[in-house]
Amino acid sequence: AQRVTQPEKLLSVFKGAPVELKCNYSYSGSPELFWYVQYSRQRLQLLLRHISRESIKGFTADLNKGETSFHLKKPFAQEEDSAMYYCAPPRGNKLVFGAGTILRVKS
Amino acid sequence: GAGVSQSPSNKVTEKGKDVELRCDPISGHTALYWYRQRLGQGLEFLIYFQGNSAPDKSGLPSDRFSAERTGESVSTLTIQRTQQEDSAVYLCASSLAGTSVGETQYFGPGTRLLVL
Numbered sequence: 001a002q003r004v005t006q007p008e009k010l011l012s013v014f015k016g017a018p019v020e021l022k023c024n025y026s027y028s029g030s031p032e033l034f035w036y037v038q039y040s041r042q043r044l045q046l047l048l049r050h051i052s053r054e055s056i057k058g059f060t061a062d063l064n065k066g067e068t069s070f071h072l073k074k075p076f077a078q079e080e081d082s083a084m085y086y087c088a089p090p091r092g093n094k095l096v097f098g099a100g101t102i103l104r105v106k107s
Numbered sequence: 108g109a110g111v112s113q114s115p116s117n118k119v120t121e122k123g124k125d126v127e128l129r130c131d132p133i134s135g136h137t138a139l140y141w142y143r144q145r146l147g148q149g150l151e152f153l154i155y156f157q158g159n160s161a162p163d164k165s166g167l168p169s170d171r172f173s174a175e176r177t178g179e180s181v182s183t184l185t186i187q188r189t190q191q192e193d194s195a196v197y198l199c200a201s202s203l204a205g206t207s208v209g210e211t212q213y214f215g216p217g218t219r220l221l222v223l
Contacts, residue, residue, distance in 0.1 A: 006149075043110070043111075043214045043215065043216055043217075044150075044198065044200075044214040045213075045214065046211050046212070049211075086149065086150065092163075094140065094152045094155055094163070094166075095140075095150075095152070095212060096152070097142075097149045097150040097151075097152075098149055099148060099149035100149050
C-alpha cells in the first residue's frame with residue numbers, strides 16, 4: 001500500500017527565511033508526486049507536480065528516490081505563502097493525501 | 108468557466124438522519140472524486156467515478172455511505188443514519204479524463220457537515 005507522511009503539522013518561519021515542507025512516501029515503482037495547497041478561504045488547488053519539474057510561486061520539489069522523499073522548498077518565504085500544504089502521490093487515478101502541514105509565515 | 112460547485116455549503120443534521128450532498132463537476136470532466144476531511148486530519152478518498160465505468164468505492168467507510176453519478180454530470184453523496192463521527196468537510200473534485208496517473212484534480216469548496 002502506498003503511504004505518504006508529512007511529519008510536521010505546523011511549520012512557522014519568518015518572512016524571508018527558507019522553507020522546507022517535508023514529505024516521505026512509500027511506493028513501489030516510479031512515483032508521480034504532487035503538492036496541493038489550500039490558502040485561507042480558498043479551494044484546494046494544485047501547486048506543482050513532480051513530472052513537470054516546474055517552479056510555481058518560487059516553490060520547487062525534488063523527488064529523491066533514494067530517501068523516498070518529495071520535500072517542497074522555497075528559498076525566501078513570503079507572508080502570502082501561509083497556507084495548508086498537502087503532499088499527494090496518486091494511487092492509480094486517486095490521490096493519496098498526507099495529513100498536511102500548515103505553513104505560517106510571520107512578518 | 109465555472110469551477111466545481113457543491114451544495115449545500117453547510118449542513119447541520121441530527122444523529123440518525125440521512126443527508127445528501129451534491130457536486131456539480133466542471134463541464135466536460137469525465138472523472139469525479141469524493142474526499143472527506145475530518146477536523147485536524149488529511150483528506151481521505153471515498154469514491155471515484157470515471158465515465159461509464161463502474162465506480163471505485165474502495166474508500167467508502169461503511170455501507171451507510173453511497174454515491175451516484177448521472178452520466179458525466181452531477182453526483183450525490185448520501186450518508187444514511189448519520190453518526191457524529193461523520194462530521195467533516197466533504198470535498199468533491201473533477202478531472203478531465205481520469206485515465207492518466209496524476210491528472211490534475213479541481214476541487215469544489217466543500218460541504219461542511221455537522222452531526223449533532
